[in-house]
Amino acid sequence: MAAPENSKIRWRSVCIGKITVIVCTILTILTQKCSALPDFPSVTYEMMYSAGLDAYSNQKWSDCMKFMSRAIEDYHFYTETLAECRRLCTKANKFNTQKPVDMQLAIFGNYVYKSNCIRKCKMTKFKTRPDNYSAEVDEAFENLKPYDYYQLCAFKIQLYQHAAAAAYTFLLSNKDNEAMQKNIHYYRSLPQVKDEFFVNLEEKPYQTHYIRAVEAYNREDWLGVIESMEKSTREYFKEHRTCRLLCEGKVEQEQQLDFIENIADYFIKVLDCKKSCGQKLDKIYGQFIEDFIAGCYHYLQFAYFKVGEFNHASECAGTYLLFKPGDETMEANKDAYLRLKGIGPMSFTPREDAQKHYDLIAFEAQLLKYIDEHYMFDITEVIDDDDEFDDLFLGDSADELDILAKKKHDLEEFERAHGFQVFAGPKELKGKKRVVVDGFLTDEQCGWLKELANIGGIKGDGYQQYSTPHTKHEMYHGITVDKAAELVEGAKINMTAAELYLNVSELMRQYTEKYLNLASPLYFHFTHLVCRTSLDDGEERTDLSHPIHADNCIMTTDGKCLKKLPAFIWRDYTGLLYLNDNFEGGEFFFADRNKSMQSSVKPKCGRLVSFQASDYHGVKAVTSGQRCALAVWFTLDRMYQETAHDTAFQLLAKLRENPDLIGQKKETEKDDSVPVGKTKALEVYDDSNVQVIATDEDLGGPQRMAADGLATEEECQELCKLANGHGKRGSGYRGHVSPLSTHESFEGLDVPEAAELVQQMKVGVKAVKLYLDVAERAKEFTARYFGLTQPLYFDFTHLVCRTALEDHKSNQNRQRKDLSHPIHADNCHIQQDGSCRKKPPAYIQRDFRYLFSHKTRFWARCLLHLPRFKSKYTKHQTA
Numbered sequence: 001m002a003a004p005e006n007s008k009i010r011w012r013s014v015c016i017g018k019i020t021v022i023v024c025t026i027l028t029i030l031t032q033k034c035s036a037l038p039d040f041p042s043v044t045y046e047m048m049y050s051a052g053l054d055a056y057s058n059q060k061w062s063d064c065m066k067f068m069s070r071a072i073e074d075y076h077f078y079t080e081t082l083a084e085c086r087r088l089c090t091k092a093n094k095f096n097t098q099k100p101v102d103m104q105l106a107i108f109g110n111y112v113y114k115s116n117c118i119r120k121c122k123m124t125k126f127k128t129r130p131d132n133y134s135a136e137v138d139e140a141f142e143n144l145k146p147y148d149y150y151q152l153c154a155f156k157i158q159l160y161q162h163a164a165a166a167a168y169t170f171l172l173s174n175k176d177n178e179a180m181q182k183n184i185h186y187y188r189s190l191p192q193v194k195d196e197f198f199v200n201l202e203e204k205p206y207q208t209h210y211i212r213a214v215e216a217y218n219r220e221d222w223l224g225v226i227e228s229m230e231k232s233t234r235e236y237f238k239e240h241r242t243c244r245l246l247c248e249g250k251v252e253q254e255q256q257l258d259f260i261e262n263i264a265d266y267f268i269k270v271l272d273c274k275k276s277c278g279q280k281l282d283k284i285y286g287q288f289i290e291d292f293i294a295g296c297y298h299y300l301q302f303a304y305f306k307v308g309e310f311n312h313a314s315e316c317a318g319t320y321l322l323f324k325p326g327d328e329t330m331e332a333n334k335d336a337y338l339r340l341k342g343i344g345p346m347s348f349t350p351r352e353d354a355q356k357h358y359d360l361i362a363f364e365a366q367l368l369k370y371i372d373e374h375y376m377f378d379i380t381e382v383i384d385d386d387d388e389f390d391d392l393f394l395g396d397s398a399d400e401l402d403i404l405a406k407k408k409h410d411l412e413e414f415e416r417a418h419g420f421q422v423f424a425g426p427k428e429l430k431g432k433k434r435v436v437v438d439g440f441l442t443d444e445q446c447g448w449l450k451e452l453a454n455i456g457g458i459k460g461d462g463y464q465q466y467s468t469p470h471t472k473h474e475m476y477h478g479i480t481v482d483k484a485a486e487l488v489e490g491a492k493i494n495m496t497a498a499e500l501y502l503n504v505s506e507l508m509r510q511y512t513e514k515y516l517n518l519a520s521p522l523y524f525h526f527t528h529l530v531c532r533t534s535l536d537d538g539e540e541r542t543d544l545s546h547p548i549h550a551d552n553c554i555m556t557t558d559g560k561c562l563k564k565l566p567a568f569i570w571r572d573y574t575g576l577l578y579l580n581d582n583f584e585g586g587e588f589f590f591a592d593r594n595k596s597m598q599s600s601v602k603p604k605c606g607r608l609v610s611f612q613a614s615d616y617h618g619v620k621a622v623t624s625g626q627r628c629a630l631a632v633w634f635t636l637d638r639m640y641q642e643t644a645h646d647t648a649f650q651l652l653a654k655l656r657e658n659p660d661l662i663g664q665k666k667e668t669e670k671d672d673s674v675p676v677g678k679t680k681a682l683e684v685y686d687d688s689n690v691q692v693i694a695t696d697e698d699l700g701g702p703q704r705m706a707a708d709g710l711a712t713e714e715e716c717q718e719l720c721k722l723a724n725g726h727g728k729r730g731s732g733y734r735g736h737v738s739p740l741s742t743h744e745s746f747e748g749l750d751v752p753e754a755a756e757l758v759q760q761m762k763v764g765v766k767a768v769k770l771y772l773d774v775a776e777r778a779k780e781f782t783a784r785y786f787g788l789t790q791p792l793y794f795d796f797t798h799l800v801c802r803t804a805l806e807d808h809k810s811n812q813n814r815q816r817k818d819l820s821h822p823i824h825a826d827n828c829h830i831q832q833d834g835s836c837r838k839k840p841p842a843y844i845q846r847d848f849r850y851l852f853s854h855k856t857r858f859w860a861r862c863l864l865h866l867p868r869f870k871s872k873y874t875k876h877q878t879a
């Protein structure tokens, strides 16, 4: 059998730089004089541990033992004293929080006072002792590492009793440590090692008493049980308090945070630590005991019963039930006690200390649950914070309650007027702000919309033009509301169907807004009538029609909802209106962050389901037939509202006024409106030399990109020639020669000016066509790169050159401190506080901007100030 070894074979010095010098001096003192700690108040467990490690590596076994045991002793002294100071100061309050001018002020005032109290206490107890320990050393002590060294050093000098006890102590806290298991085994095999050598040197009083109580119980010594178990519970609460107080230590802070955020983050870490106290303490012989403290009262009630002290027995039964409500055995005992004389319901009032302990743990658990569900550890993570704001701002004054009642009444009126019936709410659907309402469409209306989708639907789910975007077993096709209006214009569908599409989506919007009781309006972000058609009817499938996802964030593998692009982070609510039920599968369902199903909704004609876009949801496989739905995503941000409704509305109004126009438009013209992503121009890029050289990450912000190769060298030269030869000074800046920097002149040529040049025969048509082509390329590439499914429009196109002025060509020029173009945004005015106001005279309609650049040999930098595009975002993450 192998001789004992240190559980961590590789030696790693934990010598702490700053203190090594001191340690060397102390070493000498300590090795000579192992006197009581107060003689050396400034010698800390950290120093002694370090000295012990030195002794260990120098094979000074006896010194190693001495230092390790002194280190352990000091660690106990230090932590107990620290807990004691914190305990003594818990009640140190100076400011009255009962009648405060400002509650927060009073609370923090008291913290200042408490902090002083703790500092004074530490000064008194620790005197000049340093109060700075490395997290690494503290962790070693928490894990009883010093016992590991101690056992090996003791073994080396054949102090088996010490070695066995230390090894055993270490093992109780490190059950899976194989090296120590082997050591214990070895020690046990030695003839000189007796069973009683294996003692737990870290046994706490509550554990000692508990063990005694159980032994007494086994002997049926009921008085013995009572005596020891009473002590055990008292000591347990004490130990628990100490453990919790020790959690109020230093916390590593990864980020620089605001005051309140800092406090909250700190508090959560402390709370997490406190929660672990139960796990840490509820152990006997290193074995975790479920419901430890409740179990103590079980023993007690039984022992009291045995000695005929029924009042105490009832009290302990009541205390047990506090921790384990509804426990059958104890309820039966309770019934039996109640039949005894002198025992009434009040006899079961839980013990005061137990009740206090319970209340604290329960409240902390509640807080932690809240934190778990709502706290944004990562600010990119989505939380359901709307309710909290509602809660915060909605007091319970009579006025506010009146408003609420009125809103509820309005909603009910709205439902009645339209014949809507709420089928399920938050309770059934297992999530707030979720609702299923029936009665939005008649069967006939569902038929029209379904037909509309089948006549005019475009392949894909509205975001990608693949016919099978989510599963290869189903085909998707859909139509937007503006396209539906175009179908009317092309005499492909009748007006009624398109009007219905427009109107029912508006009704969905209104209902969702009312149901959610929103203070600000909801806007359409994307409206899509979409069908999923099973491609292999009746086949066994394990996949989903739509995998679990959220509509406005990226679901991470650990279930977080990251509000980051490319998700549609501006989407706030989703409404799905179903059109049919004559298919198999296709149930909609809500899921939790572990992807477990919470509730499901069976689609049927006229059934609406509305929910928060951050809720996880999915669609079960459509195993046969076709499932159609009108899906609408709403946003609270007007900036993101789609134009499709306005376009459809206007076109339908025009067609109603001039029915002759219906069927007039030629097919070919219509083809231009195929969503971006499928145009010919774009397909060209698939094999072109365009290369994205920087993405949003490289460029430090979302929706940014830089690409090379959109024009060839010759094309660039050609464009520069056009700009240099014909650009107008100050073009675009009311003729100011140097509008942006006095060190540069600025020439530009917009598209009409370029066209005019052709007319005047100043330049050839080829050069201007190139100008237009390059602009078009950049526009298409932009749209494709950002996955836009609606066209971008040119707002302004400008071919410009900035030329360093002659006088600044010298060295002086290189030292210029100004910018060629001061920092600005293209569609808003930057305010002093850094925010950007989207208000005229800024070009608020501009959404994307592209610049083409070419450095010439001269001191000029030519730019094709490309379109400042107008767009609407209609991109979707692939679920």
Ligand SMILES: O=C(O)CCC(=O)C(=O)O
Binding pocket: 546, 551, 576, 588, 617, 618, 619, 629, 631
């Ligand atoms: O059709 C449905 O029931 C849900 C579709 C969906 O979740 C989506 O398109 O994002």
Ligand SMILES: [Fe+2]
Binding pocket: 549, 550, 551, 617
């Ligand atoms: Fe969805």
